[in-house]
Amino acid sequence: MQLFRVVLFQYRKYKKAIKNKRIQNLQQSTLKKYFQKGQIPWSDGYQLYKEKSIVESINSTDILQRFNHDETLESFGYRLDERIVEYPWIFKNLQNKSAKLLDAGSTFNYEFILDHPLIKEKELIIFTYAPESRSYNEKKISYVYGDLRELPFKDQYFEVIVSQSTIEHIDMNNSIYGYQNDDDRKSDLKSYKYLLAIKEMIRVLKPSGTLLLTFPFGKFENHDFFQQLDREMLQRLLNEFHLKGSYVTNFFRYLPSGWYSCDESDCNEIVSFNPHTNKGKGDDGAAHCRSICCIKFTKNL
Numbered sequence: 001m002q003l004f005r006v007v008l009f010q011y012r013k014y015k016k017a018i019k020n021k022r023i024q025n026l027q028q029s030t031l032k033k034y035f036q037k038g039q040i041p042w043s044d045g046y047q048l049y050k051e052k053s054i055v056e057s058i059n060s061t062d063i064l065q066r067f068n069h070d071e072t073l074e075s076f077g078y079r080l081d082e083r084i085v086e087y088p089w090i091f092k093n094l095q096n097k098s099a100k101l102l103d104a105g106s107t108f109n110y111e112f113i114l115d116h117p118l119i120k121e122k123e124l125i126i127f128t129y130a131p132e133s134r135s136y137n138e139k140k141i142s143y144v145y146g147d148l149r150e151l152p153f154k155d156q157y158f159e160v161i162v163s164q165s166t167i168e169h170i171d172m173n174n175s176i177y178g179y180q181n182d183d184d185r186k187s188d189l190k191s192y193k194y195l196l197a198i199k200e201m202i203r204v205l206k207p208s209g210t211l212l213l214t215f216p217f218g219k220f221e222n223h224d225f226f227q228q229l230d231r232e233m234l235q236r237l238l239n240e241f242h243l244k245g246s247y248v249t250n251f252f253r254y255l256p257s258g259w260y261s262c263d264e265s266d267c268n269e270i271v272s273f274n275p276h277t278n279k280g281k282g283d284d285g286a287a288h289c290r291s292i293c294c295i296k297f298t299k300n301l
């Protein structure tokens with residue numbers, strides 16, 4: 001009986017190794033074709049390369065170093081969308097200690113993020129409007145569903161809040177995320193409802209807690225499923241932060257050779273590419289947004 005178990009164990013191990021090797025070979029050939037064809041955004045191999053690049057960046061001290069406030073980022077993340085800048089910027093700003101962490105918008109709901117040591121040591125709550133196809137309950141994460149404009153948490157509950165490219169979807173058409181909210185408007189004009197979510201995030205943040213916020217920033221645009229915030233919308237948001245704490249802003253823009261640090265004024269006329277409608281497509285290889293704003297807010301004691 002014992003021998004049978006040992007043989008069965010070895011056989012399963014062998015089968016798993018064969019399967020992993022097959023997946024590895026397939027991935028290598030997909031990536032090879034992706035590079036041969038010129039790294040076209042959203043083509044075969046794009047998601048795989050993007051994920052590999054994000055994993056590499058959030059695990060590399062050298063790359064994270066490039067996201068220090070006084071460093072200048074140049075030619076980074078060629079032909080990749082803004083996540084290649086947002087994740088390392090966020091990880092650079094996450095501290096190495098246990099804390100209650102709110103992911104406001106569910107951009108951490110990926111195995112390659114959840115397994116990172118900086119996340120594993122934290123008590124993570126993933127909050128979004130509706131359940132997604134993946135969930136990792138075995139990893140002891142809490143999933144909470146609801147509206148960011150009315151968070152179901154008590155005041156001063158979280159030490160850290162991360163909200164990555166989410167506020168621009170508030171009050172917009174979220175059917176690509178599998179739901180429709182009757183409250184959401186149908187107008188082409190600016191919506192300021194994101195400010196309600198910002199107020200809520202500040203409310204549930206502990207004194208001296210940190211909120212890491214990112215969003216597309218440039219010329220105001222309505223892309224139906226998201227709006228791009230402009231200077232005036234940013235100013236309103238900063239007014240909220242100004243009342244309750246201090247903040248540091250970073251801006252990044254996409255140029256044909258990749259992502260660069262820049263000033264706020266460099267972004268004012270920049271438009272996004274919407275891969276769902278092709279609006280804003282250019283020959284610069286931009287995969288989605290061409291400029292983003294990242295804000296680190298620290299709440300007053």
Ligand SMILES: C[S@@+](CC[C@H](N)C(=O)[O-])C[C@H]1O[C@@H](n2cnc3c(N)ncnc32)[C@H](O)[C@@H]1O
Pocket residue numbers: 105106107108109127128129130132146147148149164165166169170171174177
């Ligand atoms: C950037 S997407 C994240 C989705 C996906 N997991 C990802 O990583 O790209 C933003 C998320 O914000 C959610 N969202 C939009 N408006 C919301 C609202 N008012 N309250 C809560 N979540 C909202 C959408 O459902 C969507 O899941």
